[in-house]
Amino acid sequence: MISRCLRSSIIIVIFFLIIGANIVTSFVITTDDALIDLNNAGLVFPFDKREMSYNESDSKLISNLSAGDIIIKAEGGEEFALIVVGRYAGRLLDMFQDNFQQYYSWYLNSAGMMYSLLRNTYGYSDENIFLLVSLKDQYDIPSSFNPDWIDYESNKENLKYILAEFKPGGNIWMENDDSLFFTFINHGLDEDERNNGKYAHNTFFGFPYKFNTIQEIVSHFVFKKNLNAFKLYDWELGEYLENIHAGKMIFILQPCYSGGFINDISGINRIICTSSRESELATVEWIEPFIHGLNGNADANGDEKISILEAYEYTARNVNKKTKIEHPLLDDNDDGIGHHYSEVGYDPTNPNSDGYVAARTFL
Ligand SMILES: [Ca+2]
Ligand SMILES: [Ca+2]
Ligand SMILES: [Ca+2]
Numbered sequence: 102m103i104s105r106c107l108r109s110s111i112i113i114v115i116f117f118l119i120i121g122a123n124i125v126t127s128f129v130i131t132t133d134d135a136l137i138d139l140n141n142a143g144l145v146f147p148f149d150k151r152e153m154s155y156n157e158s159d160s161k162l163i164s165n166l167s168a169g170d171i172i173i174k175a176e177g178g179e180e181f182a183l184i185v186v187g188r189y190a191g192r193l194l195d196m197f198q199d200n201f202q203q204y205y206s207w208y209l210n211s212a213g214m215m216y217s218l219l220r221n222t223y224g225y226s227d228e229n230i231f232l233l234v235s236l237k238d239q240y241d242i243p244s245s246f247n248p249d250w251i252d253y254e255s256n257k258e259n260l261k262y263i264l265a266e267f268k269p270g271g272n273i274w275m276e277n278d279d280s281l282f283f284t285f286i287n288h289g290l291d292e293d294e295r296n297n298g299k300y301a302h303n304t305f306f307g308f309p310y311k312f313n314t315i316q317e318i319v320s321h322f323v324f325k326k327n328l329n330a331f332k333l334y335d336w337e338l339g340e341y342l343e344n345i346h347a348g349k350m351i352f353i354l355q356p357c358y359s360g361g362f363i364n365d366i367s368g369i370n371r372i373i374c375t376s377s378r379e380s381e382l383a384t385v386e387w388i389e390p391f392i393h394g395l396n397g398n399a400d401a402n403g404d405e406k407i408s409i410l411e412a413y414e415y416t417a418r419n420v421n422k423k424t425k426i427e428h429p430l431l432d433d434n435d436d437g438i439g440h441h442y443s444e445v446g447y448d449p450t451n452p453n454s455d456g457y458v459a460a461r462t463f464l
C-alpha cells in the first residue's frame with residue numbers, strides 16, 4: 102500500500118508536470134526586459150507613491166464584486182478608467198521566484214504608473230479608476246504601486262461585472278458625454294483553432310490562477326474543468342462591451358497578440374491601441390513608453406497636448422527602433438482592422454482612415 106505521504110508526493114509531481122506542460126504550451130512571454138524605472142532613467146515621470154499625499158479614507162476590501170457594490174453613478178461628462186493586471190507567470194520558468202518577482206514588479210509598476218498618470222496628470226478621481234489586481238503576499242511590491250489603490254481582485258467575473266455596470270440600467274450607466282479608458286497589462290496568447298476546416302484565431306488574455314483547494318487544482322489541470330475561467334477571449338470582451346454607450350472608449354492593450362482583439366471590439370468612437378498584431382509577440386517595452394508619451398513626451402506637434410495618436414506613434418516608433426518584426430496597431434474607424442503607422446490605411450488627415458479620430462482625442 103502506498104503511504105499517504107508518497108501518494109501526496111506523486112500527486113504533486115504529476116501536478117507540476119501538468120502545470121508545466123500547460124503553461125509552456127499555453128502562454129508566451131511578453132517581454133524579458135527588467136522592470137523599467139522611469140524615475141531612475143532620468144525621464145520626466147515624477148511618480149512615487151511615497152512622495153504622494155494619498156489618503157483615500159474608505160479604501161475598499163479587495164474582493165469579488167457582488168450586486169450593489171458599486172455605488173457611484175456617472176452624472177454627465179465623467180471620465181472612467183479600468184486598469185486590469187492579468188496573470189504574472191507566462192512560462193513554467195516564470196514560476197520560479199526570481200522570475201515571478203520580475204514579472205510581478207514589472208506589471209505592478211506599469212499599472213502603478215498608469216494609475217498615477219490618470220490620477221495626477223489627467224485628474225481622474227480614485228473612485229472613477231477601477232483597478233483590478235491580485236496581489237501575492239510573498240512578493241515585493243514596487244514603490245510606484247500603492248496597494249490601497251486596488252479596487253477588486255483581478256478575474257473575469259469582476260471585469261464582466263464592472264463593464265455590465267456601465268450599460269444602461271447599471272450603477273454607472275454611461276452616456277455620450279462619458280468616457281472609458283481601458284488598460285490591460287498581461288501575457289496573451291493566440292490559440293490556433295481549426296473549425297470546419299477554417300483557421301480561426303482565438304486571442305485571449307489571462308487572469309491570475311487562484312485555487313482554493315487541491316481538488317480545484319486537480320479538477321482544472323487533470324480533468325480540464327473550468328479551463329476558460331482564467332482566460333478572457335477576444336469575443337468575450339466584445340460581448341462584455343456591447344451596449345456601453347460611452348461617447349469615447351480608448352483601449353490600451355499590452356499583451357502579445359493583442360491585435361487579435363481589434364476585430365472583436367472595434368466600434369464608433371472606440372480607439373484601440375495594441376502592442377502587436379494578432380500573429381505577433383510583443384517583446385519590446387510598450388506600455389511604459391505609452392505612459393511616458395501621455396505624460397508629456399509625445400507632443401509631436403508642440404501644442405502642449407498629447408493626442409492618443411501622438412502617444413500611439415511615439416510608442417510604436419519606440420518599439421520599431423528596437424524591432425522591425427512587431428507592429429503596434431491602431432484602429433479608430435470602426436472597421437475592425439488595425440493599422441501600423443507605416444501602412445496605407447493609417448492617415449490622420451483622412452476621416453475614413455485609422456488615425457483621424459485618435460488625432461483629435463485627448464484624455
Ligand atoms: Ca478606485
Ligand atoms: Ca479576434
Ligand atoms: Ca500635441
Ligand SMILES: [Ca+2]
Pocket residue numbers: 431432433434435436437438439440454455
Ligand atoms: Ca481600422
